[in-house]
Structure formats: C-alpha cells, structure tokens
Amino acid sequence: MAGSTTAERGERQQGSSGPPPVRRLRRRHLRVIVILGLVFVFLGIPTLWLFYGSDWLRAEQVSVSGTRVLTPDQVKAAAEVPLGKPLISVDTDAIETRLRRKLPRIDAVDVVRSWPHGIDLKVVERTPVLIVQKGGKFVEVDDEGVRFATVSEAPKGVPALELTRVRSSSAAASLRRFGESRLVREAVGVARAVPAAVARDTRTVKVRSYDDISLELRDGRTVAWGSSEKGAAKARTLTALMKASPDARHFDVSVPTAPASSAS
Structure with missing residues (x-):
C-alpha cells in the first residue's frame, strides 16, 4: 500500500496546528463571562448602592389624591408608608392592602413610586347609592x-x-x-x-x-x-x-x- 503523499501529511499537520473548535468556543465563552463580571463589578455594585445604600433615592414624601370624604391625613396614617426607607424597597402591595383593610370607604387605590423621593396614593372612594x-x-x-x-x-x-x-x-x-x-x-x-x-x-x-x-x-x-x-x-x-x-x-x-x- 502506498504511503500518504507529502501534500496529505501537510494538510494533517496544518489541521492539528491549533486547538479543536470546541476548545476555542469555551475560551471565548470564558472571556465573555470575565468581561461581564468586570462590568457588573464596576457598574452593578454602584447601582445597587445608589438604590439601596445612598440617601438620594429614599421615601421622604407621601401625596394623596382622589379623596372626597376621607382626608389626606387619614389616608396617610392608614397607609403607614415607611419613610426613610429606600424607595425601591417600599412594598406597594402591602400599602394597598392596609388601606383597603383600614378604610373600607376606599374602593380602589393605586400606590405609585414617584422618583426620587415620593409615594403617590391615588384613591377612589365608594359612592353610596x-x-x-x-x-x-x-x-x-x-x-x-x-x-x-x-x-x-x-x-x-x-x-x-x-x-x-x-x-x-x-x-x-x-x-x-x-x-x-x-x-x-x-x-x-x-x-x-x-x-x-x-x-x-x-x-x-x-x-x-x-x-x-x-x-x-x-x-x-x-x-x-x-x-x-x-x-x-x-x-x-x-x-x-x-x-x-x-x-x-x-x-x-x-x-x-x-x-x-x-x-x-
């Protein structure tokens, strides 16, 4: 049987000169993960600190709209908005539940974050028929x-x-x-x-x-x-x-x- 030609041996040597395709893909994925990790470190941590650790985005004001019989002070007292807490961590669903439980006159309420420091309580009162x-x-x-x-x-x-x-x-x-x-x-x-x-x-x-x-x-x-x-x-x-x-x-x-x- 005749041995392989010089050209064939050259092609095999050229094909085996670099890493296999799977290995190259793994290296690329690793580089992407490292880059994303660095981006998170340099951008993600400051962002988390901005929303949760800084004093810039905290709940400091509560506004009430839509009241007819109820007073804004009554609504604010029942809402118990945690002033001073990070605005992003304020549980709006819990505020809505408290308002409905404590003030049955409220038919519907929308609790909205108003950046950078506010919580808006939009109230719809029940109407007697x-x-x-x-x-x-x-x-x-x-x-x-x-x-x-x-x-x-x-x-x-x-x-x-x-x-x-x-x-x-x-x-x-x-x-x-x-x-x-x-x-x-x-x-x-x-x-x-x-x-x-x-x-x-x-x-x-x-x-x-x-x-x-x-x-x-x-x-x-x-x-x-x-x-x-x-x-x-x-x-x-x-x-x-x-x-x-x-x-x-x-x-x-x-x-x-x-x-x-x-x-x-």
Missing part, C-alpha cells in the same frame, strides 16, 4: 351592595333602603331563600336602574321580597318596580308612563310590557 338607618346613624351601601361606612348624617340625595318585615309566607320564604344580603343587592340593582330624574326624587326603596320592590318618591308618589330584572326596560317604561300620566300617584312597571298608573 342607598343608606340603611341603624339607630340614630346611617349605613352607606355602594353599587355592589357593600356596606362600607356608618355616618351620623344621611348623605343628601341618597334614598333610604327599607327591608319591610312582613309576616306573609311568601315574604318569609323569599328571605329564607335569598338572604338579606341578596335582597340588599337586588335593591341596589333597582336604585341603579331607576331613571336619573326619578332617582333624584326617590326617598325610599322598599323591599318586601325578591320580586316585590317599590319606590316612594319625595312628593308621595309610588312606583311598583318588582324585581331588579329588566331594569333598563322598566326605566324606559316608567319615563314614558310618567309623561303620559303626569297627575298619576301610583305607577306599576313590574311587568314593563303591561304598565299601569292610577290616581290613588
């Missing part, structure tokens, strides 16, 4: 049926909720089946659906049962609404009925396709 008299005070109920605050004076323009305690078997069965909380939510649904012009004149929302809810207006007129179902249709029907019968004292839209009105 009904009130429930309890002793000499009034419990405010929002549009979700949440009883969120007790006040000494009834807010103006908010109708009272009256859960009529009747002894009829149907009313008792309704209360057992749905529970008081569900009946309150049904009343809220009615209050939200009532036309704006009627809502302004509504003094009381009376609940006898799930499908027996009525309105008493400030001038003594009454509206039989029924359940909270088909609220939009009932609102349109009531508006038209009141225009057609301006002297009527009683309106019935419990079945919106067959409304009725009467003078007494």
Whole structure:
C-alpha cells in the first residue's frame, strides 16, 4: 500500500496546528463571562448602592389624591408608608392592602413610586347609592351592595333602603331563600336602574321580597318596580308612563310590557 503523499501529511499537520473548535468556543465563552463580571463589578455594585445604600433615592414624601370624604391625613396614617426607607424597597402591595383593610370607604387605590423621593396614593372612594338607618346613624351601601361606612348624617340625595318585615309566607320564604344580603343587592340593582330624574326624587326603596320592590318618591308618589330584572326596560317604561300620566300617584312597571298608573 502506498504511503500518504507529502501534500496529505501537510494538510494533517496544518489541521492539528491549533486547538479543536470546541476548545476555542469555551475560551471565548470564558472571556465573555470575565468581561461581564468586570462590568457588573464596576457598574452593578454602584447601582445597587445608589438604590439601596445612598440617601438620594429614599421615601421622604407621601401625596394623596382622589379623596372626597376621607382626608389626606387619614389616608396617610392608614397607609403607614415607611419613610426613610429606600424607595425601591417600599412594598406597594402591602400599602394597598392596609388601606383597603383600614378604610373600607376606599374602593380602589393605586400606590405609585414617584422618583426620587415620593409615594403617590391615588384613591377612589365608594359612592353610596342607598343608606340603611341603624339607630340614630346611617349605613352607606355602594353599587355592589357593600356596606362600607356608618355616618351620623344621611348623605343628601341618597334614598333610604327599607327591608319591610312582613309576616306573609311568601315574604318569609323569599328571605329564607335569598338572604338579606341578596335582597340588599337586588335593591341596589333597582336604585341603579331607576331613571336619573326619578332617582333624584326617590326617598325610599322598599323591599318586601325578591320580586316585590317599590319606590316612594319625595312628593308621595309610588312606583311598583318588582324585581331588579329588566331594569333598563322598566326605566324606559316608567319615563314614558310618567309623561303620559303626569297627575298619576301610583305607577306599576313590574311587568314593563303591561304598565299601569292610577290616581290613588
């Protein structure tokens, strides 16, 4: 068998003159890791010190916006923002949780870092759609049926909720089946659906049962609404009925396709 030629031996020698490709790649990766490490040392550590160790980016101010009944001082006290701490380490979720727990009047809150020294508390308060008299005070109920605050004076323009305690078997069965909380939510649904012009004149929302809810207006007129179902249709029907019968004292839209009105 003939031996390898001079050219072939030269090619083998040339191919084996440097390190294998895998070894070269490993060396390149090692260089990249070393460079990144140096970058972290020279840039990362000062950055960490800037955010956590320096006095430049610390929580020093708290601002409050969106309050109507609550005062900014009440919100700040409930928030318990850790002043003096690094701003980046302030737990905004914990602040939000504290505010919701301590101030049920708050419906929503956004806790925002305002660099370099501030924490902004953007508050949305609950709005009462009904009130429930309890002793000499009034419990405010929002549009979700949440009883969120007790006040000494009834807010103006908010109708009272009256859960009529009747002894009829149907009313008792309704209360057992749905529970008081569900009946309150049904009343809220009615209050939200009532036309704006009627809502302004509504003094009381009376609940006898799930499908027996009525309105008493400030001038003594009454509206039989029924359940909270088909609220939009009932609102349109009531508006038209009141225009057609301006002297009527009683309106019935419990079945919106067959409304009725009467003078007494």
